[in-house]
Amino acid sequence: MNEKKEALRIEILKYIEKHSRVELGELAVLLGVEETDVVNEMAEMEKEKIICGYHTLIDWDKAGVEMVTALIEVRVTPQRDRGFDRIAERLYNYPEVYAVYLISGSYDLLVTLEGKTLKEVSRFVSEKLSPLDGVLSTATHFILKKYKDHGTIMVTKKESERIPVTL
Amino acid sequence: MRNPLSKKIVEIQPSGIRKFFDVANEMKDAISLGVGEPDFDTPWRIREEGIFSLEKGKTFYTSNAGLKELREEICRYLERKIHVSYDPVKETLITVGGSEAIDIGLRCMLDPGDEVLIPQPSYVSYLPCTVMADGIPVIVPLQYENEFKLTVEDLEKYITPKTKVLIMPFPNNPTGAIMTREDLEPVAEFIKEHDLYVMSDEIYSELTYNTEHVSIASLPGMRERTLVINGFSKGFAMTGWRLGYCCGPEVLIEQMTKLHQFAIMCAPTTSQYAAVEGLRNCDEEVTEMRKSYDQRRRFLMHEFTRMGLECFEPFGAFYVFPSIREFRMSSEEFATRLLEEEKVAVVPGTAFGECGEGFLRISYAYSLEDLKEALGRLGRFIQRIRDEHE
Numbered sequence: 402m403n404e405k406k407e408a409l410r411i412e413i414l415k416y417i418e419k420h421s422r423v424e425l426g427e428l429a430v431l432l433g434v435e436e437t438d439v440v441n442e443m444a445e446m447e448k449e450k451i452i453c454g455y456h457t458l459i460d461w462d463k464a465g466v467e468m469v470t471a472l473i474e475v476r477v478t479p480q481r482d483r484g485f486d487r488i489a490e491r492l493y494n495y496p497e498v499y500a501v502y503l504i505s506g507s508y509d510l511l512v513t514l515e516g517k518t519l520k521e522v523s524r525f526v527s528e529k530l531s532p533l534d535g536v537l538s539t540a541t542h543f544i545l546k547k548y549k550d551h552g553t554i555m556v557t558k559k560e561s562e563r564i565p566v567t568l
Numbered sequence: 569m570r571n572p573l574s575k576k577i578v579e580i581q582p583s584g585i586r587k588f589f590d591v592a593n594e595m596k597d598a599i600s601l602g603v604g605e606p607d608f609d610t611p612w613r614i615r616e617e618g619i620f621s622l623e624k625g626k627t628f629y630t631s632n633a634g635l636k637e638l639r640e641e642i643c644r645y646l647e648r649k650i651h652v653s654y655d656p657v658k659e660t661l662i663t664v665g666g667s668e669a670i671d672i673g674l675r676c677m678l679d680p681g682d683e684v685l686i687p688q689p690s691y692v693s694y695l696p697c698t699v700m701a702d703g704i705p706v707i708v709p710l711q712y713e714n715e716f717k718l719t720v721e722d723l724e725k726y727i728t729p730k731t732k733v734l735i736m737p738f739p740n741n742p743t744g745a746i747m748t749r750e751d752l753e754p755v756a757e758f759i760k761e762h763d764l765y766v767m768s769d770e771i772y773s774e775l776t777y778n779t780e781h782v783s784i785a786s787l788p789g790m791r792e793r794t795l796v797i798n799g800f801s802k803g804f805a806m807t808g809w810r811l812g813y814c815c816g817p818e819v820l821i822e823q824m825t826k827l828h829q830f831a832i833m834c835a836p837t838t839s840q841y842a843a844v845e846g847l848r849n850c851d852e853e854v855t856e857m858r859k860s861y862d863q864r865r866r867f868l869m870h871e872f873t874r875m876g877l878e879c880f881e882p883f884g885a886f887y888v889f890p891s892i893r894e895f896r897m898s899s900e901e902f903a904t905r906l907l908e909e910e911k912v913a914v915v916p917g918t919a920f921g922e923c924g925e926g927f928l929r930i931s932y933a934y935s936l937e938d939l940k941e942a943l944g945r946l947g948r949f950i951q952r953i954r955d956e957h958e
Contacts, residue, residue, distance in 0.1 A: 416863075430870045431863040431936075566592045566602035566913055568583075568692050568741075568920075 409434060410442055414451070417443075419552075421455040458551050470499070470515050470544040471522045473530065474508040476537040485509060488535050497525060508540070519543070580696045585900055585919050592913040599942045600913040604741065606805040606886070607933045608860075611846070611853040614804065618842035626841055632829040634662025634813070635840045641847040642813050646798075649773070650783035652791055654815040661825050662835045666771045666799040666812035669824075671697045672831070673767055673795050673814060674733070676823045678703035682732040687718050688921030689889075690737040691769070706731070709923035712891060715880040716743040717751050720758045733765045736784055739772035742920045742929035743889040744865075744882025749782045756787040766794040771812070772885040774803025774854055777862045779883065785815075792817050800839075802885070803854055804846045809839035861886050864932040864939055875947045886933045889917065893926040895953050903928060909952075910945040 412432050417423060425443065429436040446452045461468040477488050485503055492512055493501045500513040512530070516522040526541055547555045583589070592602060609615075633639065639656035647653045654660055663669040670693055674684065680702040686694045687708045698705040706726050710716040718736070736755075738747045747755070759766060766784055773781040785794040799812030812835075814824070828834075868888050872879045879890035892902050899916035906912050915931075917924025932939060 427867070430867055433862075433866050561607070563603050563605060563607070564593060565595075565598065565600035566589050566915060567604040568915070 406442070409438060410446060410451075413439060413442055414446070417452075417455075458553055460547075460555055462547075467517055468515060469517065469519055469522055470513065470547075471526075472542045472544065473512040473514060473526060474504075474540040474542075475510040475512055475530065476508045476539075477510060478535045478537060479509075480535065488533065491533060492530070495525070495529065497521075576700065580699055583692060583919060585916055588900060588904060588907075588916065591904075592907055595907065595911065595913070598907060598911040598913050599938060599945070601930045601932075601934060601939070601942050602913040602915045603931050603933055605807040605933065606802060606857065607935065608805040608857050610804065610806050610809070610842075611850050613849060613853075614806065614842045614846045617845035618809075618838045621838055621841035626837060628837065630662075630834045630837050630840055632834055633657075633660065633825050634835055635837075635844070638662060638840050638844050638847075639813075641844055643815070645847050646796070646815060649781065650770075650786050650796070652783060652785045652796070652815075655818070658818045659821050660815050661813060661821050661828060662840060663799075663812045663814060663828065664832055664835050665801060665810045666769060666797045666814075667693055668828070668832065669795075669797040669799075669812055669814040670694065670767065670769065671700075672824050672827045673797065673820070674698055674703060675701040676820060676827060677701075677733055677765060677767075677795075681730060683728060683730045685723065685726055685731060685734045685764075687722070687735065687737060689716065689740070689742050689917060689924040689927070690735070690920055691741050692920065694735050694737070694769075703733070704730070707921060707923075709921070710743070710745075712880070712927075715882075716740060716745040716889070717747055718755060719751075720754045723755070723758055727762055731762065731764060733767055734759060736766055736768040738768075738770070739776055739781070739884025741772065741885050742887050742915065742917065742924065743927075744885050744887045746776055746779075746882075746884035747782065747784070748779065749787075752782060752784050752787055756784060756790050759784075759793065760789055764793070766790070767797065768794055769797045771797065771799050772802050773798060775858055775861055775885050777858070777865060777883045781884075795820060800843050800846060803857075804843070804850065805857060806839070806843070806846070809836065809842065811835055811839040811843050861932060864934070864936060867936065867939060868930065868932055868943070871943045871947075875943075875950055877950065886931055888930050888932065889927050890930065891927055895950075896957070897953075899925055899928060906946065906949050910949045912942050912945050912949075 416428060425439050426436050429439045479485050480487055489501050489510060492498055497514055497516055498512055499515045502511045504511045514522055514525060526539055531539055549555060639660040642660055643654045643656045674697045678701040683704045683706050684698045685706050685708050687710050695705045708722050708726050710718060768784050770783055783796055785791050785796050795814055795816035797814045800806040800809060869881055872890055877890045879888055882888055895902060899918050903914055903916040915929040917927030917929060
């Protein structure tokens with residue numbers, strides 16, 4: 402891939418990471434390139450799974466919807482030839498599992514889980530997660546408040562205090 | 569009772585469009601594109617460093633010229649950015665914003681009757697500071713046809729044997745014009761030929777697009793006749809911290825430091841510690857802000873083209889300076905009507921000198937959402953005036 406194309410891709414990605422709903426014509430203006438270039442690169446990157454989706458960051462709390470998020474530390478025994486992949490797969494296929502990461506340090510997998518109630522989450526841990534072959538132990542942490550999520554500060558931001566007209 | 573005021577201060581005219589400003593600043597529901605400072609908060613690591621310095625009890629005066637480690641960082645930064653090396657001890661002074669450096673610089677350079685060439689449109693403080701320093705301000709009107717760059721032809725009309733100082737206000741507030749190396753070279757030759765000094769106000773240097781900022785001090789033979797003024801307000805989004813600096817010939821910096829010592833003591837200590845962090849570790853934040861301004865700049869130019877509003881493409885600061893001459897009304901009239909009818913505040917070009925007549929300064933230190941809304945209203949307004957004229 403030539404340098405210019407690479408640079409354009411990175412500029413596009415950086416922009417849409419924060420503003421996924423931008424119109425492509427407008428994005429082209431902002432980046433100072435032709436709209437067709439933006440359209441083509443976006444299509445290619447979608448096909449290459451560089452762009453994995455266009456999701457929305459929602460403050461469920463504000464929406465008045467009960468939502469419990471848990472971070473679960475999981476210690477597992479890796480399997481010969483397959484390492485942690487098989488057990489990770491067993492976990493990430495559950496729809497209520499939000500994310501699964503392999504982690505360095507004192508445990509192996511970090512699983513984030515979204516459930517409607519504490520009960521739902523604890524049932525998942527005791528009925529699905531803990532009994533899995535290879536799972537040695539789990540430690541579940543519930544999120545009490547999201548201050549910042551996906552790079553966005555979730556608590557209300559202050560009003561601008563700039564004087565409207567200055568020279 | 570005697571009049572407490574000097575004739576000098578009374579004779580300095582307040583900005584002629586103050587009334588417009590008062591109205592604009594009172595109108596709470598208006599969208600403003602009139603601001604002369606960044607919309608970004610100061611990068612957190614800079615703020616945090618300021619807080620940390622307070623926690624450590626760093627609340628005393630610094631040396632008059634400013635923290636030595638800050639002066640050293642500034643010299644390294646300038647070496648990197650404009651490729652001119654200065655001595656942090658003898659050739660660098662930390663000031664209260666760039667504005668203090670403008671004021672004391674002129675007071676240290678001028679004798680009564682010395683003339684100062686001030687290209688306009690430009691920032692409003694050069695003229696009164698010249699007058700307070702007993703100098704004679706000589707306005708050099710810049711031309712739209714030259715995209716408001718300064719040319720030797722402009723200078724030739726106003727140079728006299730009494731001319732001592734030339735102000736170089738680039739990247740320019742309000743026009744957004746920049747001077748490239750090619751633009752600066754003939755000006756530098758002219759300066760040397762006429763044995764002038766230059767006060768180069770480079771406060772917007774970090775906000776240069778599509779090309780690198782070039783300081784006139786970096787041209788051959790110019791370092792020893794140039795006072796470079798810069799600061800943290802614009803590039804580092806630190807307006808309220810009031811921190812600027814200047815670098816130049818030792819003889820000048822020495823006298824400026826003397827005056828600064830008597831008038832100011834030292835620049836704010838907290839700001840100085842915070843700025844050290846800014847120069848050491850904030851390249852990425854500064855780059856991101858610049859990119860963001862550049863995107864908005866492109867957006868505005870695109871919108872102007874679409875609505876048929878005449879504007880040269882500026883490559884500096886965060887202003888565009890469209891022409892409204894086709895509407896046959898004064899800048900102030902246009903701005904007043906725009907404010908009243910569409911509740912959008914912009915600054916009439918005349919705020920920056922008479923030759924700003926026929927232009928508006930539009931700031932893009934705003935979110936894209938705000939810019940879109942404001943430009944929608946501006947477009948509607950322009951259409952209405954065009955219809956009126958038909």
